[in-house]
Amino acid sequence: MTNVYDVAKWPIFALLADDLVVSGVKLACVFGSAGNEAIYVTKDDEVFAFGNNHNACLGLGDVMSSLTPRKIEGLCKKGMFALAFGSGPHVVAATENGEIYSWGHNGYCQLGNGTTNQGLLPHRITGNLGSCKISQIACGSHHSLVLTDRGEVFAWGYNNCGQVGSGATANISTPRKVVSVLGGKRVVSIACGQTSSLAVVDSGEVYGWGYNGNGQLGLGNNVNQPSPCKVSSLNGLIISQAACGYAHSMALSDEGNIYTWGANSYGQLGTGNKANLCGAAKIGESIGRFIDIAATHYAHISAAMTQTGKVYMWGQCRGQSITSPMETRFTCLDDVFACFSTPAVTYRPLTFENFIGRRSLEETLSLAFDNQETSDLKFLVEGKNIHVHKALLKIRCLHFRSMFQSHWDEDGKDLIEITQFTYPVYHAFLEYLYTDSVSLPPQDAIGLLDLANSYCETHLKKQCERIIKQGINVDNVAILLEAAIRYVAQDLQAFCFKFAVNHLTAVVKTDAFKKLDEVYMKDFIQKAGEWGAFKY
Template sequence: MTNIYDVAKWPVFGLLDGVALANIKLACVFGSTGNETIYVTCDDEVFAMGSNVNGCLGVGDVQSTLTPRKIESLSKKGITSIACGSGPHVIAATEDGELYSWGHNGYCQLGNGSTTQGMVPCVISAGLNGSKVVQVSCGSHHTLVRTDRGEVYAWGYNNCGQVGSGATSNISNPRRVSATSVLVFAWGYNGNGQLGMGNNVNQPSPCRVSSLQNIIISQIVCGYNHTLALSDEGKLYAWGANAYGQLGTGNKANQVTATLVDVLDKRVVAMAAIHYSHLSAATLQSGDVYMWGQCRGQSTTSPIKTKFSCLDDVFACFSSPPVTWRPLTFENFVGRRALEESLMLAFNDENTSDISFVVEDQRIHVHKAFLKISEIEITQFTYPVYRAFLHYLYTDHVDIPPEEAISLMDLANAYCETHLKKLCERIIKQGITVNNSFHLLAAAIKYEASDLHDFCFKFCVNHLTEVVQTESFLAFEETHTKDFIIRAAKWGAFKY
């Protein structure tokens, strides 16, 4: 999530007033100078403004505009994701799995069977075999999407095999990429070793990245000519071009295999890069945000700590051009508002409070005017959990270990605090380790948190050899242990 007021950090939004900014729920900033944007409002209207190169704004002409113009064909369609290439060309997906494309099409990147420039968004239907699209991504002049069936389709410019078709001719309609495995595969241009194959040879077909063998990768992002990968244990790997220090290795030498970015000695929970720039960034479990690479034209070879609280702000302020590395998403909460520092400081202040909660013989000082709670059974929760809940009501922030977060999520559920539940789930997923994974699995079972149960189960299976040697596994209830073993067997954990 991005704060609704942070969108003003992007120069292209500089002429919008506060009301218009607060009404944005999804936005994408793109273009060679970061001067084009498409955004969706809370009313599900879609607008565009900026340079309009090659008709990329989708408004039917190539006229640039400093004021928002409505994209009629996308409004009320439930747009959930947007991606942009360098032409630029634009791809958008809806909540129903429909796919739209428009803009530059000199290399068939619109997937409509032609090379004709698209002035307005048109539905892509041919080639997807009736599948619904759930995720979209663009290279400079090619496109990839993921479907609800877990399939990957690609099309567009293919001179180096970036579409993964096994040949090097351009592909004008979506074509399925045939690589089915939980392993990491790469294909396409490899002049700087960005495929991680140990060489600089282009790959027209998907090939396994052997340097990541036995490492469970949870996220991958690509920069202009470099790649970042994040393991499920929070370790960051990088490879490819490094002329600006974008690999974070402390030097400018290219790397043709996955290299651990060991400068970040704490767990990494998120990372960012985009094909428009040579900038890299990462968020640690502590919440600290680091960046490296080409930062406003300056080469930074080692990660440096920023004052930002999210990765999006790094790209708004230091990327050249200032583009979004992913679609910006904004959440508005009924009854929430920008909280003043004085209100945050008032939490647990016995000098100003007029009511206190006693939990495990410890007091938490709060205010009747702020809390609208009529009754609660405090004995159901521990002091750290209930304190974190009250602190959240004052600040919208949560600071609690992952082992306690599931109990806090149960409390959030009792009060219908949807946002708090999401924060708890994020804390658990970002904080899971080999040592605490079975403890978290047990808690997920106890609180009947099915999604977290599945997440913790998969982590345990992926690290089975290490996990079964931990104290939390030995302390696991016998009944649950049997259920876990049976489910793991069905998952294929014991196959040779």
């Protein structure tokens, strides 16, 4: 599933410049014990990494951490399309021409290069893969899986619990095909928990192997499995997708039902309690049909999207235990992990469409403001016209929704004259309705604060207060204080008062203070006295 959402929602990406974040990234992933490591691919097919370079997980040839992106030369221009990571951390990447690269922590052979040496740079994995092309990658804490376009699964790395699926528990240093039970079956998707693995085959059956101490294999017991076993608790169901959390598992049926099993100490199964389950339980039946599920082996959180586009989450959400699916205001599953997962890591690589010749909705609305060609209404302010669209104003502002009643439309009016506000103020207000942002100097923000107060625009009022606070100084604090009192902006009033008292000697010498309304001045002097400003 491709999305066009803002990568800056991830804390580490918020450090980058807007032009890079918005227009430069094609694919990205965030990982690490604190969500403080990131790798991204640009639309020019250049690969960059930044953040904490623990165990050389950034693939830069050293272990130096940096919040400034550095290029991974060995991966540029190779068409990298898939990324997965373990908690060592180690990273595995696949390119469009079928090559697989790995780097980072390798104490348990999880890089698949035949050694246990740390991987400072991306190293191509060959092993037993031959000419197979990779369709999916998955990593557990210290093991790795890849799915080929032939429906075969190869695995390597830490195998203490059988998570590599070799039938034994010895670590595997190079890719080995998982043949037991899966031989002759076509696997369509794979997933990894910390020390467990799942595979969905084209018949809709699910197979699990590895650690099972919390029942995450769904076999009805807590016995580890070194070879794939059919998840018997899903018998009779056609499963289209599976996902693994740290120690719990999820499955989505072709009928849009979600089934969960495994560890549940944070409510990550969504069953309404915190009891572990060794077999699958259906959840969210009353919500409706689901079309997507998500989890990550880094965390104890679960998420799902319904057919109508509603996003739900449950489990450990920013330290809180939510035991039943909770509806959010998000529009994609990725946002759940950006905002509520601990740590904030991607559960899959983020992908961003390159809209050549097509503007975003935000950009389109911004360009539509004050556009005479498309507008159907104009405001006349101080002899200047501002062109707008009635429909958008009605949607965005209660004041205009009340104004543009049916009888008003019938009159055919296309011009409104405004006399109570200045042109800069009213222009900024109308532009705010199109862009949700304000750009005004503090002195004009006072007038906009007046407008916001008159039109009951609470969010705009807060933005004005922010602008005024950021522009406060000795010369204008008296004016700003008077405005805050007049427009009942209590937080701003307290902020201005404190600033004035802290710079009292300089403030009382300004012309603005001398012109302060007598009532306001007396009130200020009284409060300043109570504050202790005049004590010797």
